[in-house]
Amino acid sequence: MNNTVTSSNDFFAATLQDLIEYPTSGILSKVLLKDKNSQYSLFCLATGTTIDKHTSTRNAVITIIEGTGNLNLEGKDIALAPGVLVFMPANTPHAVQAQENLAFVLSLSETLPAKKEISQQTIDIVKSTAPILKQHGQKITTRMYEIMFHKHPEVKAQFDMSAQANGTQPARLATAVYSYATHIDDLKALKAMVEKIAHRHVETHVLPEEYPIVGECLLQAIKEVLGDAATEELMTAWTEAYQALAEVFINREQQLYQTTF
């Protein structure tokens, strides 16, 4: 289903029970209303469905319409039954389990923070590094994964280690970083790439809090591989650029997690 029932310009009244539709397994979701500040969606979970632990960058309220289940909020279990309303502050880890067909409305509030503009100086510096990234990209990303798996072995389980061993994953990351350096001022050109990566990230359960880990390791690898060419100016520009790219992924993945919730 995943369709929007109405736009914020239209008057809208509905009996939620009439909109409920359970899949034979898994989840069906329907956006009831979306405007620039909030989004209201109806989620229908088939008996036995679980939604693994994840977070939302927006404040959220869930209101149970029918069925029973369990919400684990920061490790605390909350019994879900008709009429129960739970407020979840942004970034609170939570997981859901439907003991029987479970329907609830998820209301997301608070607009995501306005995107910070990348400075022209950063754009110029990052674009000027594109040729070096083309030349040394795979060396940088191979080193980046080495650093990350050593410093943060807990993330290893998310990766296909054969794609590491044969170099395909470092090559894909190098292409992504190079493409970003080339199109940092024209993100529309990267839309297809961002979509593909974001879907893969959602499949492998990448979380917003993991972005600083990748950022730290990538920047360290850039510094090591480029040596003297990694001036303070270049490192500052790439720090800002990485944060902006991470924000693009985090926001897109957040939307995907919400619709596949």
Ligand code: HEM
């Ligand atoms: C701006 C930062 C990032 C970029 C540019 C990036 C880029 C990529 C690319 C290009 C792929 C391959 C997609 C495909 O074609 O299948 C990928 C996959 C993946 N990324 Fe990221 N990524 C970033 C951040 C992260 C973070 C923070 C994590 C969390 C640890 C992560 C974990 C993964 C995993 C687990 C895969 C699947 C790899 C596999 O199949 O072995 N990425 N990423």
